Amino acid sequence: MAVILDFAAQVAQMLVVLLLAPLLTGFVRKIKARLLRRQGPPLIQPYRDLIWLLHKEVVLAENASWLFRVAPYLIFATTWVAAALVPTFGTGLMFSWTADLIAITALLASARFFLALAGMDVGTSFGGIGSSREMMIASLAEPAMMMIVFTLALMAGSTQLSTISGVMLSPEIGLRISLGLALLALIIVAIAENARIPVDNPATHLELTMVHEAMVLEYSGRHLAVLELAASLKLLLYVSLIICIFVPWGLVPTGAGHAGYVIGAAAYAAKLAAGGLLLALFETAIAKMRVFRVPNFLGAALMLGLLGTLLRFISRSL
């Protein structure tokens, strides 16, 4: 019975992230629209868009290779797996031993690799621009992410997310400078990775300024639907990651009953909404930065991560 419940919880987690991801995107869009005194599309609009795109014919460039057609599914699969690994409402899931931060980073890196290749595959100038900018961002965001992982691993003694959130929940952890630095760095990395303002503008129509959108400019129909869903999943992943590491309160521990899961789910939903709200507020209050400022911005994340790691070496209490 316990095995069945555990398995059900694991499947539920996989489905929850998949079903919740478009809602989070829709929620952020709605909040942004309300902040601009607009009505905004309904919350379920991203779902409608996905269904609509799935019914559309796929238009392929004449010189598109097999990679161009396969890439969306690869990107979607890796992103989904990565998103499903992050503890959302509970820690003690069946496959939580696989929920390793380094594994998640690697999965996202391979998704990005395929996306960049697909962007260049058709040979349009925009795809190339997008891919080159994406790689520039990645080359700084990934080391920063690794630094954050090291800081956390030094503190928790593990790179496994369940363990890390367990340690964070324990009373002896307290407020630490290195944790604050890691949180700040992770937020910067999350903004850059999800192509949000000020690094990229997810709502732009200006081809020349696009990063993520430029790479998917040639996609249509179900390919685009899958890529949009993957992008939503990635946003959910990062918000969940920040939640489970830095605000783990309410996470359902191993072997909790049904009531525990309800509380865990409610706490997760509330934290997700708060995350979406903060993102929308931040994005509304700031203009996009020049492409060449992005390295400085991400460099700050890298330095913060490095500082966090070093502080851990200097003193156990920092």
Next chain:
Amino acid sequence: MPALIDMIDQGRKIPHHRPWARAVVHSDVWRFAASQLAETHWLLLGLWGDTHAVHMALLEEGSTGIGVISLECADGRFPSVGQTHPPALRLERTIRDLFGLEPTAGPDPRPWLDHGWWGLRYPLGARVGHPIEGYSYDFLPSEGESLHQIAVGPVHAGIIEPGHFRFTANGETVVRLEERLGYVHKGIEGLMAGADLTMAARLAGRTSGDSTVAYGIAFARAAEAALDIAPPPRAVWLRALMAEIERLANHVGDIGAICNDAAFALMHAHCAILRERVLRAANECFGHRLMRDRALPGGVATDLEASGIACLRALVVEFRRRFPALVDLYDNTASLQDRTVGTGVLQPTLARQYACGGYVGRASGRNFDARRMPGYPPYDSLRFEVPLLEAGDVNARVWVRIREVEQSLSLIEQILNQLPGGPICADVARSGAGPREGVALVEGFRGDILIWLRLGGDGKVERCHLRDPSWFQWPLLEAAVEGNIVADFPLCNKSFNCSYSGHDL
């Protein structure tokens, strides 16, 4: 250096050309004018074709002299002005495309407006030609290591007007930008020929939708000059009122749109609300949101009621209350300032060489406003300042707009206070026979609009040329973008906000 007026006196003066003189000159005088342009002693206001002639409108700054010189091209050729004065290049290519008149020793043999889709050549010329076989268009080459080209448009990802931009870039840095325009050529000058004044005024108002009032006024003034009639004072004041409302709406919209291109949507949303208020007020006062077809030869079509005056006063009060907060928001958002300051710098020498008007010119130190020089009523009895900045970057163009919004608000108030009574339209029944010509220079929100008009003996339009301010701003965009990064182009482009429709005609 001879004065412009002396040179015109040397030529064969054309009677009934008002308000400035036109003279038919010899080709050596034409060449001399081109050399004066090259040394920027004079500035080019317009260069346009006719069936057997070319005309050039010149401005002599300081002496407030404006004149038109014409050269008859018996053999279908005329000495190229663009050879020594680059601002004339695209105008000459247009003359060739529309009239088949060939600029001798013209440096650029490529077509401009003609994209090979018309099914004929030289549509306005003396003899209509067959379309070009195997039409092709070569962009100017850029040589160097690791350069790559980026082709943008004419179909864009957003819903904007069509234009093609060919970038040559080194990584992210723009080495060269070349524009290709003409996708929205509507043949307005062809449709004008043979149209009566009412029809022609409607056509003029449809040249560029955002400047419809300014075009309406420019056409009306050209027609009134040709017919030598004066519109009633109330009409003159109402025209200025509409022009300032149009300027207000466009500038506020532009300020928001520029910020939106830096992904600062907050400013865009607030400015869009203000713009909407202006358009609704215009609708209430004049019965049309953009006030199209309201300025007609002889006067204006709609009178302003007392309720309209109250509506506009309320609008000014609301603007005074809300606009300063938006200016503060723009000025105090560091991330936004980081994008606009120092981006897309236009050198003052270029602005002067191209006689570039409007906010583009005024942000690069060119002190020119058609409302001041040559000036036209009722602006001679109104107090206003022409904002002037030297920096020439996107930020300066935003600030010129902000200052002009403030000036327009003040002008609207002054006009409402001093609005004279009386009729709003005079009779334009023809007085006097024979061909009559008129020219007008009117300040639209983008800059000075030049309209030159020849009316035939039957009172119908024989030839009408409309020169949008964008003709001298589009080439400068190419210069301003050079050395910037590719991703900053939309910001530069928006800060210029040139008209596609008005340019392509």
